[in-house]
Amino acid sequence: MSSRGKVMVIGLDCAEPSLVFDRWLDQLPNIKRVLQSGVYARMRSSDPPITVPAWASMMTGKDPGQLGFYGFRNRNSYDYADVGVVDSFFLQEPAVWDVLGKHGYQSIVIGVPPTYPPKPIRGHLVSCFLTPDRSVPYTYPSSLAEEIEQEVGEYRFDVTHFRTKPTGELLKDIYEMTRIRFAVARYLIKHKPWDFFMMVEMGIDRIHHAFWHFMDEKHVLHEPSSYKDAIFEYYRYVDGQIGELLSCVSPETRIFIVSDHGAKRMDGGFCINEWLMREGFLKLKEPVRDATSFHPDLVDWKRTKAWGYGGYYGRLCLNVKGREPEGVIPKKKYEQVRNLLIKKLKALTDEQGRHLNTKVFKPTKRYAAIKNIPPDLIIYFGDLYWRSVGSIGMGKLYVYENDTGPDGANHDYEGIFISALNREGRGGKKLERIHLMDMAPTLLHQFGIPPLKGMRGKIIPI
Template sequence: MNYNKVLVIGLDCLAPQLAFEEYIDEMPNLKYLKEHGLWGELESTDPPITIPAWMVMATSKDPGMLGAYGFRHRQNFSYDKAWIANSQSFKEETVWDHIADHNKKTCLVGLPPSYPPKPINGWRIGCFLTPGIKSKFTYPEQLAKEVLEIAPNYLFDVNFRTDSRDDLLAELYSMTKERFKVLRYLIKNKPWELFWFVEIGTDRIHHAFWKYIDAEHPFYEEGNRYQYVIRDYYKYIDEEIGSLLQLIDHETAVMIVSDHGAKGMKGAFCINQWLCEQGYLVFEENPIQGTSIEKCKIDWEKTTAWAWGGYYARIFINVKDREQHGIVLQEQYEKVRNELSEALCTIKDHKGNLMDTKVFKPEELYRQSRGDAPDLMVYFDNLSWRSAGTVGWDSLYLFENDLGPDDAVHAKEGCFILYRADQKSVSQKLEGTSIYDIAPTILELFGIEKPIDMEGNDIVQQSRR
């Protein structure tokens, strides 16, 4: 059956072990959708981070095709120049572009990256990249007036890397409350066929409070005052979702999706210090503690490789005739990459245990590697350890994020639910569903054939196998 409307509820970083297991009985709306629809873990992309993951979901194309490997990217193989991904960085057609060809309107709220807000056939409100309400944050521009009349304190994001946990929590709830006010208004007052929003609060509360709820976290304390904070926020989100479900009819299909999952952060591994110890990276002078690699004085004539930090490590080879002071000959390039990959897989944690480290070459993951791809991508201990890009520390191992307080890292497994009221279906768990399947599924719900260059497949068809 074709559907008149599709509502996509995006909950950034929604964790299946919480949403589908630990908290499910306290989330009656999500539980109902799950018990009457298709559901399961949603495998994220590589790398499983907010940008590029949401655009992978919207296009069904991998980060290599999109030319986006994170928030920040090298610029023309420079040692110190970079560009930050925003809405203008993505040129591939999205699912809302495809349905616009069939005269269907879309309403997008907070779907990253949506700043600056590009024109669409419908309405759009910016994401967490938006500087604030004084900037142009809507399309069309006059929509901003309506938003601020409903939610004068509208927030796009919160500062989650802070020790002021109580203030953060209050701001988180305020942000979410204002967002859902606007969502209800738009659902009721704007004509749309596809309505897709993303709430960033689920991601922020994980990063700020995970150590208080996870008994396996190295800093967990039994009976701490924040041990129910994430559960209570999930319950609140579920209530707000319920308020949206009351506004739609039986001919509207509902999807709940997350771009990735979450798990406790064991620590941050100082990749550049390790590269220095192994002889790949040479400094002209010893760096001060906590110095970012871009601000270090590096002897490029003796340096083979260096790295960027984040949820994963991006390693760059200093290639002759590519980098300004490159020393690795093209004919040595593959040998250096292989040797480095093998060495990275021998890294042990602070207790002497071998990490479950994953090392990828971009061409192993992507059909193409457009733009400024790293030479190697590294998931320390399968993403349980962050990569610290800063240097000058007394150890290779940090037990806090070098960028500020942070309790969680990203997991490859996110969530999805597909509910169709007319189907009267019972719960069906699907295995092997991926982030690439969401856009083709939306098109199929509208009865629109997916383009041949989309990588994913329709979830409904998968359920019939």
């Protein structure tokens, strides 16, 4: 394939459109140049807007129901304790680079979730932030890891302890992770054959969660701080790294700059299991007086109808007779109980009695298909201004700090989409109604390959 057909996707996990498009665009010259040379849009994320299903959905054109995973952690079976973390083996649908490989095209893939453990591709791959550390195989081919370490240095998949590390040390680690990732990208672009390139940088997600409350004066935890411009300065640094990367490829390369979801301030956490206990849906064997992580061993399952999990969105599961080991809800009452919970959840208020504007949906109503075991209800507390807190023994429904470590931001529904050829041009056209599932068929279209059967996305007019 000639250089004319090369395609580059720069993924910025959690990049927020209100910051990129509205607030800081003039201070992001490299992103601005691409935007003004082509098209851009707010791009609707997956449901839920969570990193692993979102990137997978983007690269397959299929929704989380079709993929069969609904977040980082999913039920492996109907046993109460059988919850596992997603890895690359969960992704059974072909990603864009898999399809391209079958057509003879070479790919470079760096850090796109979920690519750990690394699977063979036609090209070169470095696995994602799910990789535990460098002691495990993290590249394809496996020899690539040693080459990267020799040429670039010690690779970093993520920042460790990003919720609890001292602020200054964390900020330094985020910059170092980003520097190394872009250095690897430039090295591979220059030294490996490729037709399609894609990378995902996790730093924006990490800095949002750790520093948003310093930036946002409306945040419940905001206070004057020397870190108030930390996010802005980091965006400028990433823009500079993008500029260096773009200087390595020809003007005929088609560029995409995208994010899997956006971000917004976190107003607090709603204690889902505390609420279920107060409403009579969840019973414990013994009272819990101190804040404790939810664990199935604490629950009196023979008297429990529902329980939930914490996270950026709420996952509520029903204890159904004949389905769960000690299920109590008759199958004929399943929808009745589910509808009652939806009504109660949508009526939730905050501590001041103001309507919380919580969104609730049934997976069967949102997805084209249902694989594996979804939650019975998916909940966006406070329209995603509130996270779900799964801990019990809190003694209250509302908290203003995350139960799993400090966190100032939640995920939002829309990420960014920008596309242009890598050269100056007249553009800057804003597109409407873009969904991240549109990316896979759009990328395949760049190579003259039609969308695969089952892809929900449409080809974006770029």
